Amino acid sequence: MHYDVIVIGMGAFGAATLYQLAKRGVRVAGIDRYSPPHNLGSSHGDTRITRQAIGEGAAYVPLALNAHRIWRELEARSGESLFNACGMLMLSDSRQATRGHGTTDFAGQTAALAQRFGIAHSVLDAQQIRQRFPQFSGYGEHAVGYYEPGAGYVRPERAIAVQLALARDAGAALYPDTQMLRLETFEGGVRVHTAQGTLTAGRVISCAGMWNGKLLQDRYASYLKVSRQKLFWFELDQPALYAGEAPVYIILDADADSCYGFPPLPGENAIKIAAEDYEDSGDPDLLQRVISQAEADAMYDKYVAPRMAGVSRRLLKSSVCAYTVTPDFNFLIDEHPALPGVTVVSACSGHGFKHSAAVGEALAMRYCGEDGAADLSSFTLPS
Ligand SMILES: Cc1cc2nc3c(=O)[nH]c(=O)nc-3n(C[C@H](O)[C@H](O)[C@H](O)COP(=O)(O)OP(=O)(O)OC[C@H]3O[C@@H](n4cnc5c(N)ncnc54)[C@H](O)[C@@H]3O)c2cc1C
Incomplete structure (x- = not known):
C-alpha cells in the first residue's frame, strides 16, 4: 500500500500527528509495534502535568497554549474529559x-x-x-x-485513544501490533519494512518515542x-x-x-x-x-x-x-540527515506530553503548506 504519509508510533506525538493529518484529508497511515494506548512507552500513568508559562523556554509557550485549545476541541468532539485545569x-x-x-x-x-x-x-x-x-x-x-x-493535568491514555479514533473516523489507516523494522529511501519516497510486509509513502514521520534512537541510528543512537x-x-x-x-x-x-x-x-x-x-x-x-x-x-x-x-x-x-x-533537554524535531523524506520527532526530555497535540498540528500544517503553523525551528538536530 502507498500513502502520502506514514507515521511510525501511535503514542502521544504519533496519535496527534495522525489526527491532524487525517482531519486535513491527507492519505495517512499509522503503525505501532503495540496497540496504543499501552503502558510500554512514555505515555502512560493516568496523568501528565500541563502548564502555560513553560520554564523550559519561550519556544514552548505557543505550543502549550495551542495544545490547551486542542484538548478542549478534542473534548468537545469526543465527549471525553481530557484536561483538568x-x-x-x-x-x-x-x-x-x-x-x-x-x-x-x-x-x-x-x-x-x-x-x-x-x-x-x-x-x-x-x-x-x-x-x-x-x-x-x-x-x-x-x-x-x-x-x-x-x-x-492531561489524561494521556484517553488523549491518545481519542485522537486515534478521530483519525480513523477521518480516514487514517491504523496498523497496531505492526513493528517497523527498517526504513529505506527510494526516488520520491520511503519504504517502511515491517514484520508483516512493506508499506510506502512520500513522507515518513517517526514518532517512535524511546525507540527512536535505536531505529534511526545515525547520530540519534548516541544523542537520545x-x-x-x-x-x-x-x-x-x-x-x-x-x-x-x-x-x-x-x-x-x-x-x-x-x-x-x-x-x-x-x-x-x-x-x-x-x-x-x-x-x-x-x-x-x-x-x-x-x-x-x-x-x-x-x-x-x-x-x-x-x-x-x-x-x-x-x-x-x-x-x-x-x-x-537530549543533552540540552530540548525537543528534537527535524529531518533525518541521511534519510530524505523522514522527519524525526523526539519530543520528550520529560516534558513532552503537554505539547503533543500542538506539535501534531504544527507538523500537519507544515505538511499541508498552511500559514500560521507554530514555529518548530528551535528543535533542530545540532550539526
Ligand atoms: C514518568 C513520566 C512522566 C512524565 N511527565 C510529564 C508531564 O508531567 N508533563 C509532560 O508534558 N510530559 C511528561 N512526560 C513526557 C511525555 O509523557 C512524553 O514526552 C511523551 O509521552 C512522549 O510521547 P512519544 O509519542 O514520543 O512516545 P510514546 O507515547 O511512547 O510513543 C512511541 C510509540 O512508538 C511505538 N514504536 C516504537 N518503536 C516502534 C517500531 N519499531 N515500530 C512501530 N512502532 C514503534 C511505541 O510502541 C509507542 O507506542 C513524562 C514522561 C514520563 C515517562
Missing part, C-alpha cells in the same frame, strides 16, 4: 535558583515567561502557601510558591538517552487535606532533589508522585519494569514524608515509564 503550584523552600530541565533557574524563568506572555499567575509567600494549601508540609518561613491557575522513571501512588490517610484546592505540584530543591505530583483523581484516595532520574539509563528493550519495595520506601522517606501531609506509606500502585532525553 486544577492549577499548578511550584514550591520551593528558598528563593535560591533551582536547576531544572536544562535551565539554571526553572522557577525564575517560568515567572518571567508568565509576565512576558501575559499568563495569569501569582507569587505566594510561606504564610499564603500554608493557609491555602495545607497538604504541603514542612516549609519554612522563606518558602516561595508560583501558582498558575490555568495549568493542570533513555532513562527509567518511576511513578508511585501512595494512599491518603487524611483525604480532607486534599479536598480543597488541589493543584498539580512541582517541588523544587536546590540540591536537584526535585519532585512533582498530582492530586487524587476523582474516585481515588491516593496522590501520584515522582522524582526524575537521569542515571538509570540504557537500552529501551531492557528496561526494568517492576518497582521494588525498596524503591517505594526510598521514595516515601525522601520525598513524601518530609513534604506532603496526610499521606501513608501504603503503595497502591506503581509504574515504570521512560524519558528520552
Whole structure:
C-alpha cells in the first residue's frame, strides 16, 4: 500500500500527528509495534502535568497554549474529559535558583515567561502557601510558591485513544501490533519494512518515542538517552487535606532533589508522585519494569514524608515509564540527515506530553503548506 504519509508510533506525538493529518484529508497511515494506548512507552500513568508559562523556554509557550485549545476541541468532539485545569503550584523552600530541565533557574524563568506572555499567575509567600494549601508540609518561613491557575493535568491514555479514533473516523489507516523494522529511501519516497510486509509513502514521520534512537541510528543512537522513571501512588490517610484546592505540584530543591505530583483523581484516595532520574539509563528493550519495595520506601522517606501531609506509606500502585532525553533537554524535531523524506520527532526530555497535540498540528500544517503553523525551528538536530 502507498500513502502520502506514514507515521511510525501511535503514542502521544504519533496519535496527534495522525489526527491532524487525517482531519486535513491527507492519505495517512499509522503503525505501532503495540496497540496504543499501552503502558510500554512514555505515555502512560493516568496523568501528565500541563502548564502555560513553560520554564523550559519561550519556544514552548505557543505550543502549550495551542495544545490547551486542542484538548478542549478534542473534548468537545469526543465527549471525553481530557484536561483538568486544577492549577499548578511550584514550591520551593528558598528563593535560591533551582536547576531544572536544562535551565539554571526553572522557577525564575517560568515567572518571567508568565509576565512576558501575559499568563495569569501569582507569587505566594510561606504564610499564603500554608493557609491555602495545607497538604504541603514542612516549609519554612522563606518558602516561595508560583501558582498558575490555568495549568493542570492531561489524561494521556484517553488523549491518545481519542485522537486515534478521530483519525480513523477521518480516514487514517491504523496498523497496531505492526513493528517497523527498517526504513529505506527510494526516488520520491520511503519504504517502511515491517514484520508483516512493506508499506510506502512520500513522507515518513517517526514518532517512535524511546525507540527512536535505536531505529534511526545515525547520530540519534548516541544523542537520545533513555532513562527509567518511576511513578508511585501512595494512599491518603487524611483525604480532607486534599479536598480543597488541589493543584498539580512541582517541588523544587536546590540540591536537584526535585519532585512533582498530582492530586487524587476523582474516585481515588491516593496522590501520584515522582522524582526524575537521569542515571538509570540504557537500552529501551531492557528496561526494568517492576518497582521494588525498596524503591517505594526510598521514595516515601525522601520525598513524601518530609513534604506532603496526610499521606501513608501504603503503595497502591506503581509504574515504570521512560524519558528520552537530549543533552540540552530540548525537543528534537527535524529531518533525518541521511534519510530524505523522514522527519524525526523526539519530543520528550520529560516534558513532552503537554505539547503533543500542538506539535501534531504544527507538523500537519507544515505538511499541508498552511500559514500560521507554530514555529518548530528551535528543535533542530545540532550539526
Ligand atoms: C514518568 C513520566 C512522566 C512524565 N511527565 C510529564 C508531564 O508531567 N508533563 C509532560 O508534558 N510530559 C511528561 N512526560 C513526557 C511525555 O509523557 C512524553 O514526552 C511523551 O509521552 C512522549 O510521547 P512519544 O509519542 O514520543 O512516545 P510514546 O507515547 O511512547 O510513543 C512511541 C510509540 O512508538 C511505538 N514504536 C516504537 N518503536 C516502534 C517500531 N519499531 N515500530 C512501530 N512502532 C514503534 C511505541 O510502541 C509507542 O507506542 C513524562 C514522561 C514520563 C515517562
